[in-house]
Structure formats: structure tokens, C-alpha cells
Amino acid sequence: MIEIVALSDAMREAVRLAERVATTDANVLVTGESGCGKDALSWFIHSRSQRAGESLVKIDCATLPADLLEAELFGYERGAFSGATEAKPGRLEAAHRGTLVLDEIAHLSLDSQAKLLRMIEHREFERLGGRKTIEVDARLVALTNANLKDAVERRAFRDDLFYRLNVVHIEVPPLRERRKDLEALSRGFVRAYSDKHGRAAKKLSTDALWLLQAYDFPGNVRELANIIERAVIVSVGERIEVSDLTDSVRLAATQRDRKDRRPTLAEIEVDYIREILAATRGNKTEAARILGISRKNLYERLARMEKTEVGGQRSEVGETDI
Ligand SMILES: Nc1ncnc2c1ncn2[C@@H]1O[C@H](COP(=O)(O)OP(=O)(O)O)[C@@H](O)[C@H]1O
Ligand SMILES: [Mg+2]
Known part of the structure; x- marks a missing residue:
């Protein structure tokens, strides 16, 4: 696995906190923009915990519809729903003694939130359609790029579950801030x-x-x-x-x-044409209409831009001093 790079103060702070919490069984909420390293940090927490020798199980709450997600998470008994021809243990059972990472937790439906809360509070649950209560010992790490507190205020996320997950909160800073x-x-x-x-x-x-x-x-x-x-x-x-x-x-x-x-008029024109083309997703007819010129005129300008760009851009970039 990768080494976590943390030379900036902001990232060192996050990793230090992760190290400290790793050896406990506390639930952790990791927040931060997409791609900033939440997954990497959840793996880091698991690998530094007493559970490192056990499974790290991850489930993405954003990609599955609510019923499938519950079936994945809690498992099901035979006949629990049409298509359930055989019993299947859920990811939660696989995470027993290990760590369960709930990715994009803000996407969890209110129903599933209630079930998850019960699992956290009583350390037990039932498979879908099942009667047998199953005990589980899993450490939870929840990840999200959303503001869960806002979600709580909008009543899209249960406050009791929020407090259960948010025992320790680690904010991973965006790359531009480190x-x-x-x-x-x-x-x-x-x-x-x-x-x-x-x-x-x-x-x-x-x-x-x-x-x-x-x-x-x-x-x-x-x-x-x-x-x-x-x-x-x-x-x-x-x-x-x-x-x-x-x-x-x-x-x-x-x-x-x-x-x-200060840019020349021609440069501003070129920038604006690019901006409109991006906004119209490359639709030239629509772009020409917004720009107030004919399609033919737009094509001519684009051809000119392409010609000057090859040389122009290279020299501009090459000239940037260190
Ligand atoms: N601090 C870091 N050091 C090394 N690699 C990192 C670090 N943070 C993120 N990465 C790598 O960047 C990619 C995106 O990180 P990921 O944890 O998936 O982000 P997120 O879950 O926040 O969307 C992954 O390949 C991950 O291994
Ligand atoms: Mg991720």
C-alpha cells in the first residue's frame, strides 16, 4: 500500500490525529473534498489499529440504491425478497473484529440510518428477513465530502447517528492548502x-x-x-x-x-470564446448565438486560434520563470 505523504502542517495535523485515534475503538468521521485522501486515511487508521490483522471492509453508500445497500450491508436470509434464492451474509459480518468503512455516508437513506444506529448502539443486527440476532464488533470509519452538520439541520441526516459517528472528526485539507x-x-x-x-x-x-x-x-x-x-x-x-x-x-x-x-483585446476575445464553448459543451451554433456572430465567423476564429495556439502557447509556458 502507499505511504501517506504529510509534510505540510495541515496534513501532519490530520495524520497525527489519525495515529492517536487509531489505537482506540472510537468511531471516526473523516471529511474532505473528493480525491483529497479520505480513503487513504481510513486505510491508515485500520493499519495502525489493533484490528490491523483483521478485515478492512468498505462499502460505498453513494453507488447503490437503498434496498441493495441494506442487502449488501446487513445480508439477507433466503426468501427475504424476490430474487433472494439463498441466504447471504452481509459486509457487516465480514467486518467482525475488523474495520468497516462507510464511504459517502451522507447518501445513506433515513431508514438505513436507523438500522445502522441500532447496530452501533447495541452491537447487533439481523439479516434482512432474518430473526436471528447477530452480534458484531466492528470499528466504524465514516467518510464524506458533504457537510454532515448541514444535512442534520436539513433533517436529511439523523443527529443521533451523527454524534455516534463524529466521536473523532478528522478533516483532510484540500491539496491546494498543503x-x-x-x-x-x-x-x-x-x-x-x-x-x-x-x-x-x-x-x-x-x-x-x-x-x-x-x-x-x-x-x-x-x-x-x-x-x-x-x-x-x-x-x-x-x-x-x-x-x-x-x-x-x-x-x-x-x-x-x-x-x-494586462491582456490585449485579442487575448480577452480568445478567452471569452473558450469560456462560451466550455459553457455550451462545444455546441458551435449555440456558442455563435451567444457571442452574437455567425457560425462561419466562429469557425474562422477557431481556425485562427488553433494556428496561433500551437506556437503561442508553447512559448508562453516556456517563458514562465522560476
Ligand atoms: N497523503 C497522501 N499520500 C499519498 N497518496 C495519497 C495521499 N492522499 C491521497 N493519496 C492517493 O490519492 C488518491 C485519491 O485518494 P482517496 O483516498 O481515494 O481520496 P478520497 O477518498 O478523499 O476521494 C488515491 O490513489 C490515494 O492513494
Ligand atoms: Mg474515496
């Missing part, structure tokens, strides 16, 4: 993906790293991993260069550059 982690994360991913794709270990050029440092990463660590994997695959030399990074990263850099120097 730039100190970026270099080590990037180099770790370069190594891992060079390995995965059978490439000799590549190096990350200073320019490429600098550009990554300037990027916002709305998709957090997961987005960084994807960007680096792609770069490892497309790069030809032994170093990953700026040209191997995705357009999203390079474009963000040129746009930020532009903020520091």
Missing part, C-alpha cells in the same frame, strides 16, 4: 507510475514541478495522480517536461500569467 506535500506526492507518483508502465524511473523537471505548484487541483491528490500517470506515459526523454502536463495545468498557468500583465 503545497508542501506536492513535491513528495508528485515524485512518489512518478516512481509508482514509471514502475506500473514499465518505464525507467523518470525525473520531474523543475519547470514541470513549478507549474504544478501553481495549479489549484480541484480534483485534489487523485487529479495529481492522473496528471502524473499521463505525463509518465506520454513523455519521451528521461525527464517529465512542461509539455507532458495536461492542458488544464498549462492553461491555468498562462491565465495566471495574464493576470500579472
